[in-house]
Amino acid sequence: MEEALIRSLTPAVLGILVRRGADFAAAEDAVQDALIEAIRVWPEDPPRDPKGWLVTAAWRKFIDATRAETARKRREEHTEPEQGPVSGTDDTLQLYFLCAHPKLTPSSAVALTLRAVGGLTTRQIAQAYLVPEATMAQRISRAKKTVGDVRFDQPGDVATVLRVLYLVFNEGYSGDVDLAAEAIRLTRQLTTVIDHPEVAGLLALMLLHHARRAGRTAQDGSLIPLAEQDRAKWDTRLIAQGVDILQNALAKDQLGEFQAQAAIAALHADAPKAEETDWVQIVEWYDELANLTDSPIVRLNRAVALAEADGPRAGLKALAQLDPELPRYTAVAAYLHERDGDERTAAELYVEAAGKASNLAEREYLTRQAARLNRKGPPHP
Known part of the structure; x- marks a missing residue:
């Protein structure tokens, strides 16, 4: 057994x-x-x-x-x-x-x-x-x-x-x-005992994130950004399963935050290449998610998506409306300033963000970005 x-x-x-x-x-x-x-x-x-x-x-x-x-x-x-049949409750x-x-x-x-x-x-x-x-x-x-x-x-x-x-x-x-x-x-297991679209939404979200697991880290344990991941390593079976569960949940027209998060994850998983990601639709889903949760973290992520959809200036404008003390705010600011061509400011912000990182892998990644810009190397998405 x-x-x-x-x-x-x-x-x-x-x-x-x-x-x-x-x-x-x-x-x-x-x-x-x-x-x-x-x-x-x-x-x-x-x-x-x-x-x-x-x-x-x-x-x-x-x-x-x-x-x-x-x-x-x-x-x-x-x-x-005595041992025998037990309650079916x-x-x-x-x-x-x-x-x-x-x-x-x-x-x-x-x-x-x-x-x-x-x-x-x-x-x-x-x-x-x-x-x-x-x-x-x-x-x-x-x-x-x-x-x-x-x-x-x-x-x-x-x-x-x-x-x-x-x-x-x-x-x-x-x-x-x-x-x-x-x-x-x-x-x-929970989906078998309660029929609720948010339960299904959470399961879909988990499957869609888990499907990308093999592509997230290099052999040395370093982080690989979503845009650079080898999508051939993603689990297409889990992606298909997650999308199917999500579609059935959304069909019930009772949108919740986990369904909205899963929809964003599905759009990332659906893109054959990073440059083919439907960022406009992702921004729309972040708008839905922000209305559902009023979460500053959601708005931070939306600023990144907005920069991809409408350009870095739009992302920086959205970022300026948020609290700089938010987790990963500085890392996002560094990325958007780099996208906008201000590499000196970006390098300084990457160093600052590395000092605030919550784990070693993230700290090492941000430190490498600062070193790359200080060497004036090629852009790193």
């Missing part, structure tokens, strides 16, 4: 335990113990009914833990069920809502979602976020306590769930867990 199958059963098993009377924190611990046992046992002795096996194992773990805690003796009255959506509860910080919501819904171990999550396992364990423990008194059948907020999944996706890859792929898996 693949580990992916075991993890995919996590929400259903956890939901069954909660409905049988287990509190969320204790049920989640029991399910994790059962998952670890399944990974150890199933390769040699695969069960006929994987879900039933996990429910039985998790319930036993829960009962054992409960009996060891005298304050919860009343739970000993529960009769341990799907509690996946409620688990998503619970793990993305407004009481939680974004980082706690992400960690709890990966563990309770994604089925990842605390160690795997800690490795993915490059923090000590003990630190991640404390974060998850606090998150479970925070939502411990929330009723399992309370309505949740789809928008909050989607933002948590998008946070997971943007973490990309580190350790032995590919968080981008995990976010796609969880969002696919």
Whole structure:
């Protein structure tokens, strides 16, 4: 049995335990113990009914833990069920809502979602976020306590769930867990339990971005700008899938920010060459996105698109209306000044932007642009 199958059963098993009377924190611990046992046992002795096996194992773990805690003796009255058919009730959506509860910080919501819904171990999550396992364990423990008194059948907020999944996706890859792929898996799972155009829009956005993954970095790990990426390395299957999902979502005429972002990504993916990109239409989609979100980051990205559509002066004019303290503002200013022919100002801004970069790859890229201009080399899109 693949580990992916075991993890995919996590929400259903956890939901069954909660409905049988287990509190969320204790049920989640029991399910994790059962998952670890399944990974150890199933390769040699695969069960006929994987879900039933996990429910039985998790319930036993829960009962054992409960009996060891005298304050919860009343739970000993529960009769341990025989392994067999389990409830067909799907509690996946409620688990998503619970793990993305407004009481939680974004980082706690992400960690709890990966563990309770994604089925990842605390160690795997800690490795993915490059923090000590003990630190991640404390974060998850606090998150479970925070939502411990929330009723399992309370309505949740789809928008909050989607933002948590998008946070997971943007973490990309580190350790032995590919968080981008995990976010796609969880969002696919969410589309099976809720029919909402923004859920589909987020999935489309993830697929379209993920399709370009192989072209984003060189062999030495350095960043490759979108305009210079080898488009033959893009995954055309994922692009086609993302576009199809997006078109179906847009047909419902309930536009949301993830659908608009996906539309922009689709226009980039649709261009055979960078110079064939439909920048006019991308600007129009940024206008839609700005109306939906009123986000200064969206307006920053729109300034770049406007420069491509109407020239660098138009982009600089739009940029001048924004707060210079915005993330990547200085890098955008450097690029637009270079496009406008002011290479000296651009070189100075690239140096300044490198000092503000949030990661090493971005810092090295911006430093190279400054060095290139100082050498008066050829333009670099």
